[in-house]
Amino acid sequence: MKIHQVYTASELRNFTYLIELENRSAIAIDPWDEAVVNKLLSENQLSLKAIINTHEHWDHIQGNPALVAQHGCEVWAHENGWGKIPGLSRTLVAGERIALDTDMELQVLDTPGHTFAHLCFLLLEQSQIKAVFTGDTLFSAGVGHCRSGDAQALYQTISEQFHRLPDEVLVYPGHEYLENNLRFTLSLEPGNVNAQTWLKRAVESDPTVEPIITCIGDERLFNSFFRLDSADIRERLDCLTATDQQVFIALRSLRDNW
Numbered sequence: 001m002k003i004h005q006v007y008t009a010s011e012l013r014n015f016t017y018l019i020e021l022e023n024r025s026a027i028a029i030d031p032w033d034e035a036v037v038n039k040l041l042s043e044n045q046l047s048l049k050a051i052i053n054t055h056e057h058w059d060h061i062q063g064n065p066a067l068v069a070q071h072g073c074e075v076w077a078h079e080n081g082w083g084k085i086p087g088l089s090r091t092l093v094a095g096e097r098i099a100l101d102t103d104m105e106l107q108v109l110d111t112p113g114h115t116f117a118h119l120c121f122l123l124l125e126q127s128q129i130k131a132v133f134t135g136d137t138l139f140s141a142g143v144g145h146c147r148s149g150d151a152q153a154l155y156q157t158i159s160e161q162f163h164r165l166p167d168e169v170l171v172y173p174g175h176e177y178l179e180n181n182l183r184f185t186l187s188l189e190p191g192n193v194n195a196q197t198w199l200k201r202a203v204e205s206d207p208t209v210e211p212i213i214t215c216i217g218d219e220r221l222f223n224s225f226f227r228l229d230s231a232d233i234r235e236r237l238d239c240l241t242a243t244d245q246q247v248f249i250a251l252r253s254l255r256d257n258w
């Protein structure tokens with residue numbers, strides 16, 4: 001099994017993923033367009049078995065119609081995606097496991113907040129969590145906006161489903177926003193040495209050559225939405241005695257207008 005992470009260089013800096021399986025089939029996650037998927041399929045001599053959409057926003061589904069027409073593949077997504085996700089043929093529910101190669105599986109997480117049709121996917125190897133595909137729920141150093149969702153629901157998703165993940169779990173997000181998100185972190189915590197170090201790396205990197213991948217342990221160090229007990233963040237938000245949920249919602253609101 002191999003994971004192809006493709007930076008699309010689109011205006012919204014989307015990532016598309018292709019999971020290559022040993023039997024020469026593949027699963028595409030959030031196809032930005034058909035071209036990016038077809039190029040990988042032909043380069044690696046793969047057939048497209050299914051598309052997974054993390055959620056219903058146009059920039060995560062616009063490759064669906066052409067790929068379904070060309071490959072006759074299935075489309076898997078959240079049940080609230082009916083009527084919104086082109087070609088949807090199978091709905092997935094929390095806890096469900098999708099077999100990949102021997103000992104490799106995807107496990108479905110139902111992750112409301114960014115939208116109410118949002119799924120994330122744990123990548124399991126011999127039932128150990130190795131990585132997580134996060135769509136627009138969790139980004140490197142940030143989280144998704146809640147303009148078509150709800151910040152309180154996103155707080156619950158992050159605190160209940162992501163905080164518990166082991167530090168070494170890799171994060172495969174739906175967009176490349178690392179540099180901008182780290183600048184947001186530093187606007188709140190100017191003395192965050194980890195954010196400073198990673199910002200330098202982000203500025204020097206080129207995602208079209210090799211995107212920077214973080215793990216959950218990194219997120220605990222520089223993702224403001226994982227750092228709700230930070231005195232600097234709480235002071236900046238005038239939330240010194242607020243609950244974590246209140247801090248999260250205030251942070252999300254600040255980020256919306258930042």
Ligand SMILES: [Zn+2]
Pocket residue numbers: 055057114136
């Ligand atoms: Zn979205």
